[in-house]
Amino acid sequence: MSPTATPTRRPESRSTGGSGRGPSIAQQRRRRERRIRRLKRALIALLVLALLAAAGWLVGFSPVLATEKVSVSGTKLLTVDGVRTTAAVPIGLPLARQDTTAIADRVATLAPVDTVSVDRRWPDTVEIKVVERKPVVAVKTGAGYLLVDHTGRAFETVPMLPTGVVQAGVDPADAALLTEAGIIASTVPAELRDEISTIEGGATDSFKVHLDSGPTVFWGSADQSALKGQVTLLLLKKKPKAIDVSAPHSPAVK
Secondary structure (H helix, E strand, C coil), X not given: CCCCCCCCCCCCCCCCCCCCCCCCHHHHHHHHHHHHHHHHHHHHHHHHHHHHHHHHHHHHCCHHHEXXXXXXXXXCCCCHHHHHHHHCCCCCCEHHHCCHXXXXXXXXXXXXXXXXEEEEECCCEEEEEEEECCCCEEEEECCEEEEECCCCCEEEEECCCCCCCEEEECCCCCHHHHHHHHHHHHHCCHHHHCCEEEEECCCCCCEEEEECCCCEEEXXXXXXXXXXXXXXXXXXXXXXXXXXXXXXXXXXXX
């Protein structure tokens, strides 16, 4: 018998990704890189959140940006101190937490205020800008002259009649008459307004306009006051003693 032959084994081939074997070096590297990228993104996100939280605390709660000043502009009849007192801005409160709408509403309660705006001026100032009402007529009272704007709003009493403001002989407690007088004074041509000495009215449809040059103009109501003013200027050239423009398309002179 021949000796038993020992079977020969073929060398095993190395697999780079065959089934049943662990990940290759390249796969391990890619996985490690992905983990690193995820970790970096997470750290960046945490850093951003921390920065936002710090910024929110700095702006909204830190004394670094607290309110220290209140700036007021636009006052003539009003005083700066008076506006500040009414505004009641909380000093020391972070500027970002100031309720600018509430501050503006408080200032708007002052009668001479027509409009008001309130803004934050970083780092530490609340800025209040006031536009006061413009008087167009004034009613003489025992305390002086009650100023009235073009809407008929009475808002201030001053000791002297201001330049350019027409005196009105109406009941200062009658809002309708004040409104009509304000409309007349604010809508007539400037050339005629400079000639008006007084506007007088006991009812909303029976106003009279007295001119420095002498004639009295029966005006009627405040309707079509711009047209009535233009007609009056034309009729004044005739040197009349009296003019009636209550119906401006059919005026009359005496």
